[in-house]
Amino acid sequence: MESAHTGSTGEQAALDGTFELVVLDVMLPDKKGFDVLRQIRVQSQVPVLMLTARGDELDRVLGLELGADDYLSKPFSARELLARIAAILRRARLHFQAAQSLRPPPITLGDLIVDPSSHTVSKRGELVHLTSAEFDLVLIFLENPGQVLTRDMLMEKILGRKFSPFDRSIDLHVSNLRKKLGPQPDGSERVRSIRGTGYLYTWPNV
Secondary structure (H helix, E strand, O other): OOOOOOOHHHHHHHOOOOOOOOEEEEOOOOOOOHHHHHHHHHHHOOOEEEEEEEEHHHHHHHHHHHHOEEEEEOOOOOHHHHHHHHHHHHHHHHHHHHHHHHOOOOEEEEEEEOOOOOEEEEEOOOOEEEOHHHHHHHHHHHHHOOOOOHHHHHHHHHHOOOOOOOOOOHHHHHHHHHHHHHOOOOOOOOOEOOOOEEEOOOOOOO
């Protein structure tokens, strides 16, 4: 484990090192954590956990939009921090194990191809760059097209914690995924919100 006390040194360490995860504070003495995250995402898909100010939803939204895997609001307990880190690392290791084991076949639905082995998503032949949480979301959606998936289930499956009415993490990840994937080829909605329940990935019209 290494620590850096400025954005510049942290950014360099994240890009030069072989770390399993980066914990990145929004508030840094020389630059904003968001700028560091932008630079990391240009060259690396290392999982990033953002630390944000309590109640500042804009910071949380921006962090997830820029490619953070999850966020944690201050103040927080060491136990909560370790739980978030463990959930992110568990996802990353499951992806690695899938890549090393017998290759599961890619899932094709409409204009999307999701390959669990290579951890890639392509749309009409073009790679779509997703965070680990976004990849897990699109995988579970394509495994269950036309079915309503509750926020409770998605929170536990994707982020490894129970749903809370004040935690909009899943909604933000779904929103980012919608932007990256766009509508179905016929222009219809790809991921439909089911009010008060969760989300549904629609069957493409062919």
